[in-house]
Amino acid sequence: MQTLLLNSDDVHANCQMDELISAIEDAFAAYENGDAQMPPKSYIDLPQYNGDFRSMPAYLDAGDWDAAGIKWVNVHPDNGDKYDLPTVMGTMIYSDPENAFPLALMDGTELTMLRTGAAAAVATDHLAVEDATTMGLIGAGVQSYTQLRAISEIRPIEEVVVSDLSEERVANFIDAFEDDFDVRAGSIEEAAGCDVLSTVTPVEDPIVPRDAVGDHTHINAMGADAEGKHELADDVLLDAKLVIDDFDQTTHSGEINVPYHEGVLVDSDIYGAIGEIVIGAKEGRTADDGISVFDSTGLAIQDVAAAHVAYEHANENDNGYEFDLLGLAE
Numbered sequence: 001m002q003t004l005l006l007n008s009d010d011v012h013a014n015c016q017m018d019e020l021i022s023a024i025e026d027a028f029a030a031y032e033n034g035d036a037q038m039p040p041k042s043y044i045d046l047p048q049y050n051g052d053f054r055s056m057p058a059y060l061d062a063g064d065w066d067a068a069g070i071k072w073v074n075v076h077p078d079n080g081d082k083y084d085l086p087t088v089m090g091t092m093i094y095s096d097p098e099n100a101f102p103l104a105l106m107d108g109t110e111l112t113m114l115r116t117g118a119a120a121a122v123a124t125d126h127l128a129v130e131d132a133t134t135m136g137l138i139g140a141g142v143q144s145y146t147q148l149r150a151i152s153e154i155r156p157i158e159e160v161v162v163s164d165l166s167e168e169r170v171a172n173f174i175d176a177f178e179d180d181f182d183v184r185a186g187s188i189e190e191a192a193g194c195d196v197l198s199t200v201t202p203v204e205d206p207i208v209p210r211d212a213v214g215d216h217t218h219i220n221a222m223g224a225d226a227e228g229k230h231e232l233a234d235d236v237l238l239d240a241k242l243v244i245d246d247f248d249q250t251t252h253s254g255e256i257n258v259p260y261h262e263g264v265l266v267d268s269d270i271y272g273a274i275g276e277i278v279i280g281a282k283e284g285r286t287a288d289d290g291i292s293v294f295d296s297t298g299l300a301i302q303d304v305a306a307a308h309v310a311y312e313h314a315n316e317n318d319n320g321y322e323f324d325l326l327g328l329a330e
Helices: 008-014 017-032 080-083 108-127 142-154 165-178 190-193 234-239 249-253 256-260 274-278 300-317
Strands: 005-007 042-046 051-061 066-075 090-095 102-108 134-138 159-163 182-185 196-199 216-221 239-244 292-295 321-322
Touching: 005 300, 008 102, 008 108, 008 300, 017 051, 017 108, 017 142, 017 274, 017 300, 051 300, 066 108, 090 108, 090 256, 090 292, 102 108, 108 142, 108 216, 108 239, 108 274, 108 292, 108 300, 134 142, 134 190, 142 165, 142 196, 142 234, 159 165, 159 190, 165 182, 234 292, 239 274, 249 256
Parallel strands: 005 102, 134 159, 134 196, 159 182, 196 216, 216 292, 239 292
Antiparallel strands: 005 321, 042 051, 051 066, 066 090, 090 102
């Protein structure tokens, strides 16, 4: 047996967004139904290098398929200036759950971007107004691209407002999408007034005020992935139908982590988990809802589901490089 090596281009080419969204939704359902195992994300803190490592293992049984894997990912903010490397790099090991054979070793950075966009699309599908045509983006980094690509799969997005401190990043974003959308630069307030808003920044002081958010805006809070990060004003969270991906992760390192540990936001302020809505245990958007927020920290089950999609299609399309990782070839 051979292990398949998939670089970022291979992962991108074999993760069609519509299928990826479906797989991520299946993963949320499996987790909620008790058909998944996902130990807590573990951290190795390296203050001497201003960075850390995170390990994210999971197994899920989606009914028609099951999958297992682990992602090893870092966050090193100094990498760009010091080493000309990305701040975040990930490696995914995708294994056969029946016999543990390592089926694939793939780029986890591209995988993370794609599955994060797909997770936001799942939440948007259940929580945004049906006729959402406008989308705001606060932050124009790499994740903003997959946010728009994924969400436009499930809502008829026409107008896009993007806000970022970097004029260059905004210009690059507009260049990438101006043929497909009416996309323009705007303020945080303009972006926050759209039907759907995705926030993808690393800030620790909230930048989205309550009075800027539209009456029926759905917000995907994607930026917070560590203690202390916080993009939305507390009043936004308290006034919203607040949906999380996982209680332990969101209270530790998600958008709600700061107000939760300060006692500003309590358990009863959380409406439920996205998995509960996916399986129908709780309602998504109703006619009486105002704003809604999805607090996404990113789950290992999402990585495994995305790796499953990438691997299956890479095999079909004869992509990637096969190699004898375990030395078992005759």
